Amino acid sequence: MFALQPGLFIASCGLLFIGYIATALIWALIVRDLGGPRLGGPEAVRLFMIGNLGRYVPGKVWQIAALAALARHRGVPAATATAAAVLGQGTGLGAAMAIGLGAAWQYGSDEAWRWVVPGLVLSGTVLGLTPPVFAAVSRLWFRLARTEAPEGLSNIHGARWVLLSLLSWFVYAMAFWLFARGLGFELGLLAGSSAFAAAYVLGYLVVFAPAGLGVREGFLIALLSSSIGVGAATALAAAARLWTTIVEVVPATAFWARHLATDGVSGSSE
Numbered sequence: 504m505f506a507l508q509p510g511l512f513i514a515s516c517g518l519l520f521i522g523y524i525a526t527a528l529i530w531a532l533i534v535r536d537l538g539g540p541r542l543g544g545p546e547a548v549r550l551f552m553i554g555n556l557g558r559y560v561p562g563k564v565w566q567i568a569a570l571a572a573l574a575r576h577r578g579v580p581a582a583t584a585t586a587a588a589v590l591g592q593g594t595g596l597g598a599a600m601a602i603g604l605g606a607a608w609q610y611g612s613d614e615a616w617r618w619v620v621p622g623l624v625l626s627g628t629v630l631g632l633t634p635p636v637f638a639a640v641s642r643l644w645f646r647l648a649r650t651e652a653p654e655g656l657s658n659i660h661g662a663r664w665v666l667l668s669l670l671s672w673f674v675y676a677m678a679f680w681l682f683a684r685g686l687g688f689e690l691g692l693l694a695g696s697s698a699f700a701a702a703y704v705l706g707y708l709v710v711f712a713p714a715g716l717g718v719r720e721g722f723l724i725a726l727l728s729s730s731i732g733v734g735a736a737t738a739l740a741a742a743a744r745l746w747t748t749i750v751e752v753v754p755a756t757a758f759w760a761r762h763l764a765t766d767g768v769s770g771s772s773e
Contacts, residue, residue, distance in 0.1 A: 506687030515682035518674055519750045525671040526595065527551035529664065530570075533587035536660045539579045550574055552755040553762060554588075559752075561713045567592075573762075590664065598668040599704050602676050605697030676700055682746055688731055688739055698726035699743070720744055 531547035534540070542550070554570030567588040574584035676696030683690040702723040706715020720740040727736035 508685045508687065511681050511685030513685075515678050515685050516746070516750050518678035518681060519747065520754070522671055522674040522678060523552060523555075523751060524548050525667070525674060526591070529594075529667050529671060530587050530591045532667070533590050533664060534574070534579055534583055536656060536664075537583050537586055538656075539583040539587070540577075542574075542577065542579070546577065549758045549762065550577065552751070553759045555751060556755050556759065559713045591668070594661075594664045594668040595672065596704055596707060597665065598672040599675075599700040601669060602672050603697055603701030603704055605693050605700075672700060675703075679743065682743065683739055686739065686742060688735055690727070690731055690739075694727065694730045698723055698730075701726060716744070 527548040527550075528544060530551050531542040531544070534542060550573045551570060554566055554573055557565035557567075557569040567585055570588050571581045571584040575581050676699055677692075679699040680690065680692050680695040683695050702719045703715065705722045706719030709715060709718040720743075723740040723743065724733065724736045727739065730736075731739070
């Protein structure tokens with residue numbers, strides 16, 4: 504079944520890691536937009552990827568809590584780091600949902616599903632980015648967080664977050680398609696990218712599944728079966744889980760080990 508094409512496989516790994524880097528940089532940008540300090544690119548990537556290890560613990564709060572704790576030691580207020588993580592996840596999920604809506608065209612036969620659902624998502628995004636709604640939601644969030652809203656925050660910032668998240672998800676979707684092709688699966692770009700994004704969103708919504716484990720694979724199999732068959736879809740979903748985990752966890756673990764060693768040296772010198 505597998506016919507490995509090393510060039511495409513290596514490209515998919517590199518592109519996936521670039522997606523992780525882009526997501527980390529978006530988080531750092533949101534931190535700055537919310538009035539937090541400017542984090543350097545390498546530092547933001549390191550903190551974000553270490554924090555991402557928390558996603559492999561059941562529940563969706565550990566990733567955010569770990570990131571907030573790490574960022575606090577770099578001068579980022581916990582409320583700011585948390586707000587940036589929540590906003591980053593929210594825009595990321597919205598971007599993944601937008602790409603995942605391609606599955607409606609690929610697999611949906613009901614005209615309502617093809618037009619109404621994408622229309623509602625697009626309308627909701629546009630409405631949320633209008634100045635009055637964005638300002639109201641921002642005020643509510645900072646009131647709940649019991650912190651002062653930063654001056655100058657506007658819907659322009661929100662639109663930038665959404666756009667950058669959408670671009671990062673194009674990278675993720677392309678990486679998955681290259682991965683599938685690199686393993687020899689004859690999978691179309693629209694079918695592969697939309698199924699991968701939709702499965703991610705659905706897996707994320709199941710709170711008890713760490714990193715959407717099992718749930719994401721189940722939806723991915725269901726969405727891809729009509730394109731490449733049940734057996735191939737099952738094999739690809741299982742391989743994709745290993746692929747995304749290894750490309751994320753290996754560098755994150757290295758960053759964590761370096762972080763612990765650096766903190767140990769700093770602690771012993773004080």
